[in-house]
Ligand code: HEC
């Protein structure tokens with residue numbers, strides 16, 4: 001599916017809070033435009049009317065209570081209205097108790113989502129034709145409050161779902177939260193909106209809002225393929241590896257990190273001055289503790305990708321084939 005342009009269409013009504021946000025925005029915008037035009041017009045008119053050629057003798061104005069009251073009271077009312085409508089943003093901070101809590105992990109440069117029952121998401125190819133990427137597409141039920149409990153494994157990221165009008169920074173070491181309730185079935189873009197390095201623009205996926213029944217059915221069926229072997233394991237590994245491809249290649253070319261081509265069996269020179277034969281134990285350690293053995297000539301910036309045991313096994317099986 002191609003990336004939809006982020007339109008400026010207001011009042012899409014995908015979330016409850018969305019319409020309030022749009023109304024607040026529109027109200028402030030209209031007030032600003034009105035006063036911009038009105039003030040400019042009055043200034044231009046006064047330049048003409050009080051030009052010194054027409055008024056060679058200056059006059060001293062002593063004050064005008066009526067005008068002063070008007071220009072104090074009207075802005076006060078408008079500002080109070082903005083404040084009142086702006087209280088919509090308060091709703092965003094009030095996490096409802098019955099929300100479905102999904103853990104969100106951001107890392108360079110992908111998203112990982114974890115449901116309370118550990119149900120796994122399929123990775124799908126999303127993005128434009130030029131840069132299709134495999135990312136977990138988040139499935140959620142319509143009409144149910146969803147809470148994101150967010151944490152970053154590395155740098156500061158920010159989660160943004162424009163159609164829902166929600167956005168929040170995802171920080172290392174500090175948990176942040178965000179909630180919403182989607183009222184319309186459909187697919188919506190999810191971006192990282194805090195510049196986080198080379199492949200920041202690839203931190204893109206989608207949220208798929210499905211009916212309650214469809215969600216329950218999907219959520220309550222056990223993930224199959226617990227016991228993968230042979231080709232199936234390698235295939236799974238190649239899918240898992242798509243999250244490493246921002247930094248590693250399979251064709252021998254150098255990216256941010258060394259290529260995966262011919263990884264097993266070669267000897268890596270480490271920054272510490274020693275060298276290490278690449279075997280399974282070394283690769284596992286490189287993935288689980290990225291900064292333990294840093295390869296010479298590369299920056300120590302490999303991120304810790306959240307992987308479960310099967311994903312790790314699959315990845316190793318796949319890397320061995322390269
Ligand atoms: C943010 C970029 C980045 C991502 C994402 C990343 N790596 Fe790395 N990786 C590096 C860099 C840089 C190095 C070299 C420095 C070091 O060893 O820490 C490296 C080193 C390695 C090494 C050691 C290679 C050697 O020649 O000794 C292995 C194995 C590895 N990465 C596997 C992975 C796997 C598997 C993934 C995906 C699950 C992954 N990396 C994701 C940047 C990344």
Ligand SMILES: [Cu+2]
Nearest residue numbers: 157192196203
């Ligand atoms: Cu990011």
